[in-house]
Amino acid sequence: MEYLGQYKAVYKAKSGCEDILAKSQDGGIVTSMFAYALETGIIDGAIVAGPGSEPYKPEPMIATTVEELFEARGTKYSISPNLALIKEATRSYGLDKIGIVGTPCQIQAVRKGQLYPIGLRDVPDKIALAIGIFCMENFPYQGLFQMVEDHCATKIDNVTKMDIGKGKFSVYTERGVNSQIPLKVTHKYEQPGCHVCLDYVSNMADISTGSVGTPDGWSTVFVRSAAGEAAFNKAVEAGWIIAESMDGVKPGLELVEKLATEKITKNQAYLEHRLHKDHPALKPLRNPYI
Amino acid sequence: MGLLDKLKGLLFGNETVREGKQDAKPGVKPADTKVEQKPIITKPKEEKPVADKITVGHVHMSGCTGCLVSLADNYEGLLTILDKYADLVYCLTLADVRKIPKMDVALVEGSVCINDECSMEEILETRENATIVVALGGCACYGNTTRFCRGGQQNQPQHEGFLPIGDLIKVDVYIPGCAPTPQQIRNVCLMAYLLLKGNDEQKALATAYLTPLMNLAAAGTEACGCDLMTEVINQGLCCGCGSCAAVCPVRAVTMQFGKPQIERDLCIKCGACYAQCPRSFFSFDVCGQYESITNLIGEVMKP
Ligand SMILES: Cc1cc2nc3c(=O)[nH]c(=O)nc-3n(C[C@H](O)[C@H](O)[C@H](O)COP(=O)(O)OP(=O)(O)OC[C@H]3O[C@@H](n4cnc5c(N)ncnc54)[C@H](O)[C@@H]3O)c2cc1C
Ligand code: SF4
Ligand code: SF4
Ligand code: SF4
Numbered sequence: 290m291e292y293l294g295q296y297k298a299v300y301k302a303k304s305g306c307e308d309i310l311a312k313s314q315d316g317g318i319v320t321s322m323f324a325y326a327l328e329t330g331i332i333d334g335a336i337v338a339g340p341g342s343e344p345y346k347p348e349p350m351i352a353t354t355v356e357e358l359f360e361a362r363g364t365k366y367s368i369s370p371n372l373a374l375i376k377e378a379t380r381s382y383g384l385d386k387i388g389i390v391g392t393p394c395q396i397q398a399v400r401k402g403q404l405y406p407i408g409l410r411d412v413p414d415k416i417a418l419a420i421g422i423f424c425m426e427n428f429p430y431q432g433l434f435q436m437v438e439d440h441c442a443t444k445i446d447n448v449t450k451m452d453i454g455k456g457k458f459s460v461y462t463e464r465g466v467n468s469q470i471p472l473k474v475t476h477k478y479e480q481p482g483c484h485v486c487l488d489y490v491s492n493m494a495d496i497s498t499g500s501v502g503t504p505d506g507w508s509t510v511f512v513r514s515a516a517g518e519a520a521f522n523k524a525v526e527a528g529w530i531i532a533e534s535m536d537g538v539k540p541g542l543e544l545v546e547k548l549a550t551e552k553i554t555k556n557q558a559y560l561e562h563r564l565h566k567d568h569p570a571l572k573p574l575r576n577p578y579i
Numbered sequence: 580m581g582l583l584d585k586l587k588g589l590l591f592g593n594e595t596v597r598e599g600k601q602d603a604k605p606g607v608k609p610a611d612t613k614v615e616q617k618p619i620i621t622k623p624k625e626e627k628p629v630a631d632k633i634t635v636g637h638v639h640m641s642g643c644t645g646c647l648v649s650l651a652d653n654y655e656g657l658l659t660i661l662d663k664y665a666d667l668v669y670c671l672t673l674a675d676v677r678k679i680p681k682m683d684v685a686l687v688e689g690s691v692c693i694n695d696e697c698s699m700e701e702i703l704e705t706r707e708n709a710t711i712v713v714a715l716g717g718c719a720c721y722g723n724t725t726r727f728c729r730g731g732q733q734n735q736p737q738h739e740g741f742l743p744i745g746d747l748i749k750v751d752v753y754i755p756g757c758a759p760t761p762q763q764i765r766n767v768c769l770m771a772y773l774l775l776k777g778n779d780e781q782k783a784l785a786t787a788y789l790t791p792l793m794n795l796a797a798a799g800t801e802a803c804g805c806d807l808m809t810e811v812i813n814q815g816l817c818c819g820c821g822s823c824a825a826v827c828p829v830r831a832v833t834m835q836f837g838k839p840q841i842e843r844d845l846c847i848k849c850g851a852c853y854a855q856c857p858r859s860f861f862s863f864d865v866c867g868q869y870e871s872i873t874n875l876i877g878e879v880m881k882p
């Protein structure tokens with residue numbers, strides 16, 4: 290399972306709070322974990338993808354109350370530069386124990402920032418809980434807009450939920466599933482930087498979560514670090530999270546691993562291709578990994 | 580022993596170095612730039628020298644002392660470093676040693692004024708005397724604000740040419756940023772210690788850790804917010820994480836539609852944004868071990 294990273298435990302889980310589940314993307318793990326951590330002082334604020342100036346255009350936001358966490362529920366399939374607030378959180382917000390949610394690349398940026406704090410004075414030891422979400426790809430807002438308005442023929446203002454799963458991009462309005470397009474159609478709108486990404490399930494997070502692997506309404510959760518384990522176990526004990534064994538769950542870890550392997554081998558091949566070894570007349574493109 | 584006594588002992592390194600300094604020939608600074616460096620503490624209280632410490636010096640070229648302040652801002656952490664891992668054998672601001680001695684690691688702050696003979700001599704001596712030369716901070720790495728100097732300033736109006744140290748000597752490691760952070764300086768010092776004094780496993784870790792900072796040093800002496808465009812976005816690598824915007828000391832970087840937008844006139848060329856970017860360099864070997872490395876740093880920094 291090398292593509293799934295190191296983890297101490299994996300669960301099928303969901304929030305123990307109906308209010309959270311009412312508008313969460315999947316099992317409401319991210320919102321529940323942060324809400325529990327806020328209430329118990331594990332964190333004193335969390336950087337989340339809040340609502341922005343346009344529908345489904347996320348804007349990084351520092352939530353210091355459960356109400357603010359609620360505003361950020363649900364996946365926005367566009368770029369939310371959550372790291373942009375990581376220093377500010379310790380300055381004007383005065384946070385000492387930061388929670389942050391991010392895609393795998395953003396969690397990588399958190400860890401790089403902790404070990405190489407080139408411009409992150411006094412930040413490294415203030416990251417208390419980094420929750421990673423699974424991520425196959427992300428879309429610049431203009432691309433997402435085109436997917437929804439042109440391909441799905443839906444006004445983005447009317448959308449109540451977007452979801453990627455079972456090979457489809459689905460757009461929901463108040464009337465339910467309004468439109469679905471095959472993921473194939475969306476590929477050309479992907480952020481180019483996603484094509485060199487070598488992480489699917491946020492291997493470097495304290496806890497990582499996504500929908501793949503578990504039935505609708507539930508989430509798959511990897512508990513990875515000591516800090517993640519302590520927080521998760523306490524949240525389960527306190528009833529904020531309901532966690533069950535992954536044994537026998539369908540489609541289960543097998544599917545998670547299959548998708549992780551597909552993503553990473555494809556992107557490794559692309560990184561290799563970028564070196565242009567087959568085309569000596571082309572200079573190589575830059576490879577960030579060492 | 581009180582903290583101050585401890586600091587006194589530590590700031591002066593070990594006796595032999597002090598003796599070496601007394602043999603040294605007097606400095607060759609021109610009379611008008613000669614500044615009597617009053618050491619903060621005149622009577623060092625020596626602790627037993629620890630045999631396997633490394634020797635570190637701070638070489639002050641044309642910089643604002645912000646880098647040195649950052650080093651000092653490790654507070655008790657600095658004492659731990661000086662206590663267990665490194666002797667500060669040269670540091671004009673803090674220790675009474677005038678001539679650049681032999682040392683394992685030279686932390687060079689500031690760019691070099693090529694119109695000043697003394698500076699030119701000192702940067703050469705630094706290279707000749709140090710095993711590892713670290714460019715400490717944006718000015719030493721990339722020129723930073725001194726890139727914008729055109730001379731005419733008091734009291735040396737003729738000083739107009741300033742170069743990042745890498746344009747004059749070979750530099751081994753870069754610590755970009757304005758100012759560089761206390762934690763980044765601490766990490767480089769600890770890794771340099773492990774590299775020179777550690778066991779095989781520690782040497783391997785230190786090498787893996789320092790390699791990207793060595794690569795930055797090998798890559799050149801020019802930095803700008805534009806690197807985010809030319810080396811990241813133009814190369815199809817940006818993931819929109821926002822790290823660049825977080826670290827810019829002059830807030831020249833904002834995020835628009837998930838990509839950095841650089842206010843180029845504000846940029847002071849410190850190199851922090853590009854170095855912090857996860858898509859400038861990223862080591863799975865190092866970052867994947869963040870938990871154990873963080874624990875290790877916590878452990879070794881215990882007083
Ligand atoms: C671009 C993208 C691609 C994804 N791809 C997959 C996938 O391939 N497979 C899979 O299983 N899961 C994927 N996910 C994760 C999934 O959609 C859910 O976000 C995850 O399961 C968390 O759901 P939840 O109910 O626990 O969280 P909620 O309680 O609903 O909270 C969601 C949290 O995610 C944050 N968030 C929302 N959008 C973003 C964003 N764009 N960037 C950063 N943070 C954000 C919010 O701030 C909020 O705190 C993806 C998520 C994103 C953003
Ligand atoms: S695919 Fe990778 S690079 Fe793209 S948003 Fe997801 S984690 Fe980031
Ligand atoms: S944009 Fe900001 S961080 Fe980047 S080099 Fe310029 S001043 Fe430094
Ligand atoms: S730091 Fe993040 S947002 Fe900035 S250029 Fe690098 S990848 Fe893009």
